[in-house]
Amino acid sequence: MKRLRSVFLAPTSVILAATLVAPLAIVCVYSFLSRGAYGGVREPLSLENYTRLWDPLYGLIFWRSFWIAGISTAICLVLGFPLAMFIASSGRRKTLYLSLVILPFWTSFLIRIYAWMFLLRDTGLINTALQAMGVIREPLPMLYNDGAVILGLVYGFLPFMVLPLYATLERLDASLIEASADLGARPFETFFRVTLPLCAPGIRAGAILVFVPSLGTYLTSDLLGGSKTILIGNLVQNQFTAARDWPFGAAASLALMIIATALLFAARRSGEELL
Amino acid sequence: MAEDCILELRRVSKAFGAHQAVSNVSLAVPRGAFFSLLGPSGCGKTTTLRLVAGFENPDEGEIWLNGSRLAGPGESLPPYRRNVNTVFQSYALFPHLTVRGNIEFGLRRKRADRIEERLRAVLEQVQLSDKELRRTSQLSGGERQRVALARSLVLEPDVLLLDEPLSALDPQLRKQVRAELKDLQRRVGVTFLFVTHDQEEALSMSDFVAVLNHGAVEQVGPPEEVYRHPATRFVASFLGAMNWIDGVGLRPEALRLSRQAADGSRRAIVTGKTFLGPMVYVEATLESGETCSAQASNGATGFQAGETVHVSWDAADEVRL
Numbered sequence: 402m403k404r405l406r407s408v409f410l411a412p413t414s415v416i417l418a419a420t421l422v423a424p425l426a427i428v429c430v431y432s433f434l435s436r437g438a439y440g441g442v443r444e445p446l447s448l449e450n451y452t453r454l455w456d457p458l459y460g461l462i463f464w465r466s467f468w469i470a471g472i473s474t475a476i477c478l479v480l481g482f483p484l485a486m487f488i489a490s491s492g493r494r495k496t497l498y499l500s501l502v503i504l505p506f507w508t509s510f511l512i513r514i515y516a517w518m519f520l521l522r523d524t525g526l527i528n529t530a531l532q533a534m535g536v537i538r539e540p541l542p543m544l545y546n547d548g549a550v551i552l553g554l555v556y557g558f559l560p561f562m563v564l565p566l567y568a569t570l571e572r573l574d575a576s577l578i579e580a581s582a583d584l585g586a587r588p589f590e591t592f593f594r595v596t597l598p599l600c601a602p603g604i605r606a607g608a609i610l611v612f613v614p615s616l617g618t619y620l621t622s623d624l625l626g627g628s629k630t631i632l633i634g635n636l637v638q639n640q641f642t643a644a645r646d647w648p649f650g651a652a653a654s655l656a657l658m659i660i661a662t663a664l665l666f667a668a669r670r671s672g673e674e675l676l
Numbered sequence: 677m678a679e680d681c682i683l684e685l686r687r688v689s690k691a692f693g694a695h696q697a698v699s700n701v702s703l704a705v706p707r708g709a710f711f712s713l714l715g716p717s718g719c720g721k722t723t724t725l726r727l728v729a730g731f732e733n734p735d736e737g738e739i740w741l742n743g744s745r746l747a748g749p750g751e752s753l754p755p756y757r758r759n760v761n762t763v764f765q766s767y768a769l770f771p772h773l774t775v776r777g778n779i780e781f782g783l784r785r786k787r788a789d790r791i792e793e794r795l796r797a798v799l800e801q802v803q804l805s806d807k808e809l810r811r812t813s814q815l816s817g818g819e820r821q822r823v824a825l826a827r828s829l830v831l832e833p834d835v836l837l838l839d840e841p842l843s844a845l846d847p848q849l850r851k852q853v854r855a856e857l858k859d860l861q862r863r864v865g866v867t868f869l870f871v872t873h874d875q876e877e878a879l880s881m882s883d884f885v886a887v888l889n890h891g892a893v894e895q896v897g898p899p900e901e902v903y904r905h906p907a908t909r910f911v912a913s914f915l916g917a918m919n920w921i922d923g924v925g926l927r928p929e930a931l932r933l934s935r936q937a938a939d940g941s942r943r944a945i946v947t948g949k950t951f952l953g954p955m956v957y958v959e960a961t962l963e964s965g966e967t968c969s970a971q972a973s974n975g976a977t978g979f980q981a982g983e984t985v986h987v988s989w990d991a992a993d994e995v996r997l
Binding site: 590 | 765
C-alpha cells in the first residue's frame with residue numbers, strides 16, 4: 402500500500418521539484434547576488450537588494466498592491482456571498498449555476514482582459530453607446546486607472562471567492578437557520594449572528610484565494626491600469642525585462658512571497674478545513 | 677374554541693408538490709398539557725409541528741395560539757413573531773456559541789430584561805450550571821438535549837414544540853430522560869406539543885395523544901382511552917400489538933393460554949416464543965389459520981413449539997372495529 406502510494410506520487414514530486422523548488426532556489430540565490438551589466442547576475446554576494454526594498458518608493462508600491470488586493474477581496478466577498486447563497490439555495494439548478502460561475506475559465510484570461518479593454522476604452526463599446534444615446538459628450542475615463550484594475554481583479558477572481566463560500570453554505574445545517582428564527586431572530590440578525598459566523602472558514606479560504614493572486618498580479622494591472630498603476634507584480638516584471646536588474650527583481654518577488662506565505666499561515670486552520 | 681385550549685388547528689392542510697403531507701387536521705391542545713403527535717414516519721406529524729412553528733405555511737386552514745391567529749388564508753406570522761419555541765430533533769445548537777451563548781441567544785434577540793437572572797434560573801433547572809462556558813461540541817448527548825430545552829424554555833413560550841427530542845439519545849438514556857422530561861414539563865407548566873413515532877414514549881408521557889396516519893388525525897384522546905378503545909384499525913395496530921381473531925381485536929395481554937380446553941376456547945398450535953425478560957410472547961396458529969400472539973408471565977409457561985394449546989379471552993377485552 403505504502404509503496405503503491407509512492408509510485409503514484411513520484412511523477413508529481415518530480416514535476417514539483419523541477420518546476421517549483423529548483424526555480425525558487427535559483428531566485429533565492431539570485432536575490433543575494435549583484436546585477437550584471439547586460440542582465441544576468443554576478444558576484445559579489447550582498448544584501449543590497451533587500452535594503453533597497455525599504456526605499457519609500459517601493460514601500461508605496463507594496464502598499465498600493467496590498468490596498469488594491471484588499472479592496473478587490475472585499476468587493477469579491479460582498480458580491481460573492483449573495484451569489485453563493487443564491488446558488489446554495491437553488492436546488493436542482495445548483496449544478497447549472499456552478500458551471501456558469503466556472504464558465505469564464507474556458508477562455509484565456511488574457512483574452513477576457515482584452516475584452517474589458519474593448520469595453521472600457523475611450524472609443525470602446527460603453528463610451529460609444531453612451532455618446533450615441535447622448536448621455537455623455539466626452540468619453541468617460543474608465544480605462545487605465547486603479548478602478549479598472551480593481552474591476553479586472555474582481556472579475557477574474559470572483560469564482561475563487563464564490564466556490565469556497567458555496568461549499569460552506571451548502572454544508573450549513575438548515576435547522577440552525579430555522580432555530581435562529583425560532584428563537585426570535587429576524588432574517589438580518591440570523592444572517593449576521595448565525596450564517597456569517599458559521600461561514601468563517603469559507604470566507605477565510607475565499608479571501609486567501611482572491612487576495613494572494615491579486616497581490617502578485619501584473620497582467621491585469623499592466624493592461625487595465627496602464628503605466629500609472631505599478632504594482633509589485635509589474636515591478637518584478639520590469640526588473641527582469643526593461644531594467645535588467647535580476648537580483649532586485651528576485652528580491653522583490655521573494656519579499657512578496659514571504660508576506661503572502663505568512664498570510665497563508667495565519668489563516669492555515671481554516672485552509673485545512675476547506676482546501 | 678374551548679376556553680382552556682392554548683393552541684388550536686382548524687382544518688389545516690399542507691401539500692408538498694403532489695404529496696399531501698397534512699390533510700384537514702383539526703386539533704385542540706389544552707393549556708398546560710403534554711400533548712403528543714404519534715404516527716409512523718411520513719404521517720405528517722413533523723410537518724404539523726413545523727406549521728405551528730412557522731417554518732411552513734398552511735395551504736388551507738387556520739392556526740390559533742392563545743387567542744390570536746398565527747396563520748390563516750393568505751397570511752402567516754414568521755417564526756420570529758410566534759411565541760412558540762422548538763426543540764429540534766438534532767437539537768440545532770449553534771456550534772459557534774457556548775452553552776451560555778446558545779441560551780442567551782433568544783433573550784438577546786427579544787431584548788429581554790433580567791437576562792442574567794433568567795439564564796441562571798434555567799441553567800439550574802436543567803442542571804447545567806457548571807457547563808455554562810463549554811462549547812456545545814464538548815457536551816454529551818443528554819447535555820446537548822438539555823441545552824436545547826433550556827434555550828427554548830428560557831423564553832417562556834406559550835407552547836414548546838418538541839420534534840422527536842429523544843431519538844438522538846441512546847436507549848439506556850432515553851428511558852431516564854423520558855421521566856425527567858415529563859417531570860420538567862409538570863414543574864414549569866408549559867404546554868408541550870411532542871412529536872414521536874415511539875408509541876411507548878407517547879403512552880408513558882402524554883396527557884393526550886393524537887394518532888396521525890397519511891396526514892390525517894385518526895384519533896385523539898388520553899393514552900389509556902386510545903389504547904383501550906382505538907377508533908380505527910390503524911390506531912389499534914399502531915399502539916401496541918393487536919391480534920385479529922374472527923374480526924375482533926385482542927391485545928396479547930388479553931389472551932389466556934391453557935393446556936385444558938374451556939368453554940369457548942380455541943385450539944391452536946404453538947409456533948414459537950419471544951422471550952422479553954419479565955414476560956414471554958407465545959405465538960400460535962389457530963385452526964382457522966389466523967395467527968395470534970399471547971403475552972404470558974415468564975414463570976408461568978413451559979409451552980413448547982408444536983404443542984397444542986387452548987386460547988381464551990374475556991368478551992370485555994374484545995375490540996370491535
